[in-house]
């Protein structure tokens with residue numbers, strides 16, 4: 001997944017990098033419709049997604065509602 | 073006559089074909105359900121035939137309260153009480169259901185291992201993401217290893233879970249921590265999948281376990297081995313091989329059949345062969361062959377859970393659910409019906425003999441006399457698939473005329489796996505269940521219901537499914553669906569986003585509109601009920617709705633259940649903390665003690681319990697009442713007014 005980075009001038013600072021839109025523009029059609037998983041294209045990205053997106057099950061730090069009492 | 077016909081289905085096309093069958097002298101399940109009365113003693117669990125001294129029938133006295141003397145007499149020749157008999161019958165149903173799901177899972181695991189070893193050409197690891205996910209679940213090393221190396225370890229561990237003798241199933245660790253502790257404390261954490269099923273068969277043999285509570289506890293353990301073991305593994309490994317479902321557009325109902333094309337219906341449960349048939353049916357040589365026989369092309373469609381599997385991954389249309397299988401053949405336009413295992417009526421063959429349809433059995437475990445058998449060989453699956461598709465094409469010129477395909481098909485969106493729901497709610501950068509939990513907490517969504525299960529020829533086809541689901545969504549309950557309920561919902565037009573506006577309550581409709589989802593989410597086939605367990609766990613883990621599934625404002629139902637698999641599913645939902653309502657009939661009412669244990673005591677023990685209510689509106693209200701009870705316990709029953717504080721109000725607060 002490629003990040004869209006925009007460079008811009010900020011008051012009191014030199015150029016800063018801003019993260020652009022992280023959604024995809026337009027409406028996916030045909031083969032691609034709904035196939036969100038294909039956007040992850042390396043093993044590293046996939047593992048990162050699991051740790052973050054599926055943090056309920058795969059993050060070291062996240063135990064959600066269970067964090068308060070019983071870290072696994 | 074017209075009125076009598078109306079009692080059989082809520083679906084117009086189904087009624088047209090029931091009438092066509094009657095005119096053509098074809099006997100169907102709808103006729104047999106009328107001519108065969110269910111045995112009143114067996115149906116309430118009061119008949120035992122576990123030994124050669126029986127069958128022993130121990131019915132409740134007719135038309136009067138049972139006296140203590142009557143009760144003493146209600147025993148089998150061996151002395152087994154009505155309680156023991158009802159509990160034995162009930163858990164043997166669980167054993168049957170758990171065995172069916174789990175043997176399906178075992179078949180997938182065997183193929184999976186072959187694929188990893190390169191011994192199953194045509195198959196491949198399609199979803200690396202899910203592979204890594206399952207590797208983490210099972211503790212398989214990832215590192216720089218190839219997908220096939222990782223998959224080989226996963227396959228071996230998965231197969232090992234079936235024959236494991238001690239310890240507990242690895243996948244139980246996916247459940248909320250509190251739930252896992254409860255299972256351990258109660259001694260119901262399953263050791264190995266096969267072991268628990270075998271132990272039911274042992275305990276229910278004459279003269280073994282004769283304490284109904286102890287029997288029912290083993291039922292819980294075995295059902296857990298199904299839901300959190302065999303079924304979950306079937307779902308996960310299928311996702312790795314064929315792709316984790318994502319939203320996809322498809323169509324449903326008998327109208328998906330095409331008069332001018334070679335119609336092949338794939339019916340049953342396992343996606344192993346059907347995936348290959350989907351590939352082969354698109355091959356140019358096959359299409360050319362079909363055209364050479366006078367057809368315009370090849371039209372694949374599915375039936376029952378195989379339909380759900382290929383719909384979710386390829387958008388292949390669904391021709392119908394359980395009670396529509398014979399009727400599809402009655403159209404006169406089905407050139408082949410390919411079947412594997414589970415929920416296939418033997419009568420599809422006798423109906424097929426009245427038309428030109430070829431029934432093709434493919435599993436060595438499921439043969440039907442008179443049918444053509446093309447055994448599925450995983451080592452050369454494409455060859456098996458080509459033979460099947462060719463047989464169908466060659467049968468096209470044998471059609472006998474008098475074709476009637478009802479003009480009914482609806483659009484549907486399927487493919488809501490747990491992973492996809494998580495992604496849809498939060499996006500790629502912060503996939504999350506938070507928006508769902510927040511909307512439950514703020515009351516826009518009242519709760520979540522899993523409505524699943526079969527059709528039952530003893531009730532009007534699809535009526536209870538649709539009435540219940542409509543009542544739930546009208547009351548702002550988001551519905552997750554699988555199996556034949558999902559197909560019924562598709563046929564009734566409930567699986568499209570527009571249905572939210574038309575049928576859902578204001579709060580649920582708002583959420584559906586914002587996220588762009590239907591009010592009823594199709595999560596897959598019956599082994600995919602494990603996806604509902606994982607979704608419920610994610611809701612717990614996200615926080616704000618308690619610490620366990622039993623704290624969540626959720627409920628489950630199977631309004632038209634009939635199979636042993638449904639009982640196993642219901643029991644693992646209950647054992648996971650879900651209030652679960654079944655319709656049609658209840659198989660333990662011959663024993664008040666056993667029924668009370670399932671309907672009341674299980675709540676104290678497991679936080680979830682069974683209920684029976686054949687009226688779908690009343691059943692939906694029971695579910696809503698339970699959801700409200702849980703909302704109250706969580707303190708989210710009152711809508712809290714949100715007040716925006718201005719500076720003066722804040723100063724006032726500070727002064728206090």
Ligand code: SF4
Pocket residue numbers: 120121122123124125126127128147148149150151152157277278279
């Ligand atoms: S096991 Fe007991 S109750 Fe069952 S058939 Fe034999 S004698 Fe009758």
